[in-house]
Amino acid sequence: MIELTRPETVGLSADRLGRIAARFNRYVDEGKIPGYLALIARRGKAAYLHRYGLRDVEAGLPVEEDTIFRIYSMSKPITSVAVLTLYERSRLHLDDPASEYIPGFRELAVFESGDEHSWRTVPAEREMTIRDLLTHTSGLTYGHMRAHPIDAMYRQRKFFEDAEMTLADFAAGLSELPLLFSPGTRWSYSVATDVLGYIIEIVSGKSLDQYFADEILAPLGMVDTAFSIAPEKAERFAANYECACDGFRLIDKPGESAYLRQPKLPSGGGGLISTASDYLRFAQMLLNKGELDGARVLGRRTVELMTSNHLPGGCDLANMGYALYSDTRSKGVGMGLGARHNLRRGGIRTETRHEGVGFGLGGSVMLDPAAAQILTSPGEFAWGGAASTFFWIDPREEMTAIFLTQLMPSSSYPIRRELRVLANQAIVE
Numbered sequence: 001m002i003e004l005t006r007p008e009t010v011g012l013s014a015d016r017l018g019r020i021a022a023r024f025n026r027y028v029d030e031g032k033i034p035g036y037l038a039l040i041a042r043r044g045k046a047a048y049l050h051r052y053g054l055r056d057v058e059a060g061l062p063v064e065e066d067t068i069f070r071i072y073s074m075s076k077p078i079t080s081v082a083v084l085t086l087y088e089r090s091r092l093h094l095d096d097p098a099s100e101y102i103p104g105f106r107e108l109a110v111f112e113s114g115d116e117h118s119w120r121t122v123p124a125e126r127e128m129t130i131r132d133l134l135t136h137t138s139g140l141t142y143g144h145m146r147a148h149p150i151d152a153m154y155r156q157r158k159f160f161e162d163a164e165m166t167l168a169d170f171a172a173g174l175s176e177l178p179l180l181f182s183p184g185t186r187w188s189y190s191v192a193t194d195v196l197g198y199i200i201e202i203v204s205g206k207s208l209d210q211y212f213a214d215e216i217l218a219p220l221g222m223v224d225t226a227f228s229i230a231p232e233k234a235e236r237f238a239a240n241y242e243c244a245c246d247g248f249r250l251i252d253k254p255g256e257s258a259y260l261r262q263p264k265l266p267s268g269g270g271g272l273i274s275t276a277s278d279y280l281r282f283a284q285m286l287l288n289k290g291e292l293d294g295a296r297v298l299g300r301r302t303v304e305l306m307t308s309n310h311l312p313g314g315c316d317l318a319n320m321g322y323a324l325y326s327d328t329r330s331k332g333v334g335m336g337l338g339a340r341h342n343l344r345r346g347g348i349r350t351e352t353r354h355e356g357v358g359f360g361l362g363g364s365v366m367l368d369p370a371a372a373q374i375l376t377s378p379g380e381f382a383w384g385g386a387a388s389t390f391f392w393i394d395p396r397e398e399m400t401a402i403f404l405t406q407l408m409p410s411s412s413y414p415i416r417r418e419l420r421v422l423a424n425q426a427i428v429e
Contacts, residue, residue, distance in 0.1 A: 002039070002046050002065060002277050007426070010042040016426035017048045023422060024415075028053035031247040032413060033388070034239070035063040036405040039276050040423050043398045044288075046280065048426075055238035055406075056254060065276065068224055068237045069404045070252075070259070072270040072385030076193045078216060078225075078282065079268035080134055080362025082208075083196050084302050085215050087130075091203050094134070097127040101199045104175030110139065111178040116152035125182040130199070132183045133192040134361040135310045137320070139179030140190035153177050159191065163258075165265050167198040167208070184312065187320035187359065197268030208266045219295040220285055222278040227271050228262045237273070240387055243412040251408065270386065276402055279391060283400045286381065287393045307381040307395075309358030309365045316367055317354040374417060375424045390416045397427060 007014040020038050027033045035053025039046060051063040086092050092101075099106035105128060109121035124139070132138040143154025157173045159165070165173075174195065180188055197208045204211045209227050217225050229237050237259070240252035252258075259273060281292060286307070290298035298306075311320050356371030357364050366372065366380035382392035388407045393400050401423050403415065410416075 002049055002280065004049060005045040005047055007047040010045050010047050011429035012040070012042055012047050012426050013428045014048075016428070017423075019425070020048070020419070020422045021050045021052065023418060024050075025052050027413065027415075032243075033405050033407045034241055034248065036403065037063055037065070037067065037276050038419065039280060039400075039402040039404075040426075041280060041284065041400045042427075044284065049276070055236075057239065057241075058250060058253070059239075063238070064236070066224070066236055067404075068229060068233060068273050068275055069389060069406060070238075070240055070385070070387050071272050071274045071279065071389050071404075072387055073193075074274070074279065074383060074385045074389055074391060075268060075270050075272040077286075077362045077383055078212065078272065079193050079196055079200070080306065081216060081282075081286075081298060082200050082211060082268075083130070083134065084298055084306060084361065086200065086203050088299060088302055092130060092199070094129065094131040096130050098129065098133060098138075098195065098199070099127055101202050102171050102175065102195070104172060108139070108175070109178050110182050111148075111150055111180060115149045116156060119149065119178065121178045124179060126184065128179075128183040130196075131310065131361070133196050133199075135187070135359050136189055136192055137184050137187055137311075138190060138192045138195075139181050139183050139186075139188070140174065140192050140195070141180050141188055142190055148180060150178060150180055154191075160265070160267065163264065167194070167201060167265055170265055171195060171198050187311065187317055191269060193269035193362070194265075194267055197266065200268070208268055209262075216282070216297055219297060220278075220281045220292055221295075222274070222281055225272055225274040225278045225282075227266045227273075229257075229259050229273055231260075234260065238406045240406045240408065242408045248407055276404055279402050279404075280400065283391055283393050283402065287395060287398065287400055306361040307363070307365060307379070307393075308360055309367060310360055311358050314358070314367075316371070317357050317359060317364075320359075321354075375421045384410055384416060386410055388412065388415055390419065392420070397424075399423070399427070 034057050037051040040048040055061050055063045055067045110124050112120045112122045128138045143151050237254040241248040242251045285292040289300040290303045356368035358367045363381050363383040369376050377394050377396040380392050380394045384390035388405050388410045390403045403419050
């Protein structure tokens with residue numbers, strides 16, 4: 001159980017925090033989302049936790065404090081931390097070419113013209129590096145974007161759809177396809193973090209799930225975070241839903257979910273499940289500069305590097321986003337589409353145009369709240385997942401926020417912007 005302190009003891013107003021429930025309960029009551037959990041912590045103490053609605057509408061089961069959610073791309077910061085634990089041991093370096101670990105990446109070229117059946121390429125200006133993979137400036141993409149011929153090439157390879165595919169198979173398939181752009185020249189949300197998962201396995205000599213357990217999950221006491229759900233925990237697993245014109249519809253039933261089985265391809269980019277309590281421990285570790293309850297996962301300087309803007313010249317995402325081809329596309333998944341679900345929808349895009357928002361080693365970095373037109377602090381580090389989950393840490397205010405629900409795509413409603421405002425307006429000292 002998460003121990004709560006009185007909001008006033010950490011400089012928050014209980015009355016103002018109450019506005020979170022007033023706003024988000026309406027989403028449930030109006031049939032827009034099935035249920036949710038919101039958690040706010042400040043100065044190392046959880047001060048607000050509200051849960052409302054159902055984790056499984058069909059079974060009539062409520063959202064509980066220990067409900068297990070698909071966190072999809074909130075897996076990415078965890079994978080990034082795992083990479084940085086190897087970096088701290090000098091087992092790899094940020095400027096290492098990815099080809100040092102995956103030889104097939106040595107001769108990658110950039111798409112110039114054509115379609116998914118026949119295309120021309122030009123040589124990449126330089127090789128892809130570890131930092132390019134961490135910052136989504138690698139030239140890779142996601143097949144579900146449906147905005148470029150390369151997306152169709154990814155779909156033809158059935159990445160994340162073939163239950164027998166391994167991380168080695170995945171990397172080999174990628175090495176046969178062109179890049180969207182030369183590494184370091186643009187920003188495009190992509191499978192880069194999954195490539196990093198494979199590199200972790202190569203460098204460490206361990207499976208990705210075992211490395212996570214040894215270096216992050218066990219030290220932090222994240223007991224419910226994994227790539228699959230144990231049978232004894234299955235009853236706590238939430239159903240997953242997709243936004244529909246009349247509300248939402250079930251797309252992944254807990255008792256029949258692929259998460260009941262350990263995957264052959266553990267997706268460091270989007271394959272983890274977790275709870276509010278577990279992710280709070282991970283987020284608080286980052287806010288504490290790498291340490292929690294005596295367990296040090298990263299050094300202070302490493303966390304500072306991770307949460308700094310790494311885009312060229314200190315620019316923001318608005319200046320780095322790739323110009324997508326299609327002008328006729330549906331709402332996108334926002335910050336992250338995970339590996340094991342069936343969206344059954346075309347025209348997916350990512351949110352790549354963000355004024356005032358930079359990107360660190362695995363998450364967004366707030367550079368200018370005024371340019372971003374949002375109530376937050378410079379230096380805020382954040383990311384979210386495809387099913388509308390989200391977290392941020394704010395070093396200036398010593399605050400952490402976590403929002404968990406299960407509704408795809410993440411761009412269905414402005415939940416993330418609203419939660420930032422509702423949480424930050426509650427700061428009174």
